[in-house]
Amino acid sequence: MDKTIHHVRRDLPQIYSKELVELLFRQPYRKIAFLVEAGIAKRQTAAAYLQALEDAGVQISETVGRERLFINPPLLDLLKEGKT
Numbered sequence: 001m002d003k004t005i006h007h008v009r010r011d012l013p014q015i016y017s018k019e020l021v022e023l024l025f026r027q028p029y030r031k032i033a034f035l036v037e038a039g040i041a042k043r044q045t046a047a048a049y050l051q052a053l054e055d056a057g058v059q060i061s062e063t064v065g066r067e068r069l070f071i072n073p074p075l076l077d078l079l080k081e082g083k084t
Contacts, residue, residue, distance in 0.1 A: 001025050004058060011056045015049050024059070028076035029069045 004024060008016045019040055023030060035046035050070045053059050059070045 007056065007058060008053070012052055015052055020049065024053075024072050025075060028079055029071045030059075031067060031069055 001021070005021050008021055017040065019038065020035070023034060023038055023040065030050070032043060032046045032050060035041050035049060036043055040046065041049055050059070050061070054061050054070060059072050061068055061070050063069075
C-alpha cells in the first residue's frame with residue numbers, strides 16, 4: 001500500500017486522495033460504481049480516475065460481460081498466496 005501511495009502521489013497528484021488509494025486495497029478489483037458509492041467522484045470523473053490509474057500502471061482492466069473491472073494485481077497475488 002505504501003508503494004501505491006507513493007506512486008499515485010508522484011505520478012497522479014491531481015487525483016490522489018487517501019480515500020481513493022484505500023479503495024484500491026479494500027478488494028482486489030473495483031468498478032466505476034465503487035468510487036461513486038464511496039463518494040470519491042461522480043461517474044464520469046470516477047471513470048477518468050480509474051483509467052488514469054491504469055495508464056500509470058497501478059492497475060489493469062478486464063471486461064467481464066458488460067462490466068469493466070479494474071484489478072489490483074499485486075493485491076490479488078497476495079490474496080492468492082494467503083499473505084494478507
